[in-house]
Amino acid sequence: MTTEERRAALEAIAAEVSTCTDCRLAQGRTRAVPGEGSPDTEVVLVGEGPGQNEDRQGRPFVGAAGSLLQELLGMIGWKREDVFITNVVKCRPPNNRDPEPDEIAACQPYLRRQLEVLDPAVLVTLGRFSLQTFMPGDRISRVHGTSRPIDPSTGARAATGYALYHPAAALRQGSLKETMQRDMAAVPDLLIRARAERAADSPDAEEPTDAPDATAQTEDASMNDNEQYGLL
Ligand code: URA
C-alpha cells in the first residue's frame, strides 16, 4: 500500500468509529477517539481508552497522561506525529472506569484493521488492558520493558510487542516514571532489531550475503540491552 492508500484506509476506519454504536460505551461518549499518527510509521502505541480530555477533543492522549507520553517520546527524539497512537477501546468508559471484556471485544475489529493497515514493526502496549490484548496472561509489573512476538491474529502481521506501564500509572505513582524512562529508552534499539527480523523473514529478503552480518551485529550490539532491560 502507498502512503496515500494507508491514510485513506485509516480515515475510513476513523469515520466508522466516529459513528459506531457497537457497544454501550457509545452512550456516554462526547466524541469517539479513533487514534492518530503517521500512516508510514513502524511503531504503534496502544493505550486503554479515552479519558475526559480525549473524549472532548476526539484525539488520543491529549491530557496529563498524554503530556507524559510526549515527554517520554521526546527523550528518544521522537514526536507523537512520528508514531501512531490509539486505544483498546475508542470511546470513554464512564467516570474512567475500566473497559469491560465485552466492550474490548466489540471494539477489537477497529484496532485489528488499523494494525493491518499500518503493519507495525513494533507495537508498544501502554498499561495492563493493552498488555492483556496483545500478550495475554502476563503481569505488567513482571513484563514491562520486555518484548515478545505479537500474535498475527491481532492484525499486526509481524510485530514485536513491547510492554510499558501506562503513563497515568506513573502520574499516580511517581517512582514509576523513572522505570518508564528506562523502558522507553530501549525502544529505538528494539525497533532496529524488529526491522532486521522482518527483513530476514520477508520472502523477498536480499541474498544472504551482507544481511546475516548486519543482523548478527545488531543482535550482538543489543545483547547488553537484552540483559539490561530484560528483552527476550
Ligand atoms: N489514557 C489512555 O489510555 N488513552 C488515552 O487516549 C488517554 C489516556
Ligand code: SF4
Ligand atoms: Fe464502537 Fe468501540 Fe466505541 Fe464501543 S468503544 S461504541 S465498539 S467505537
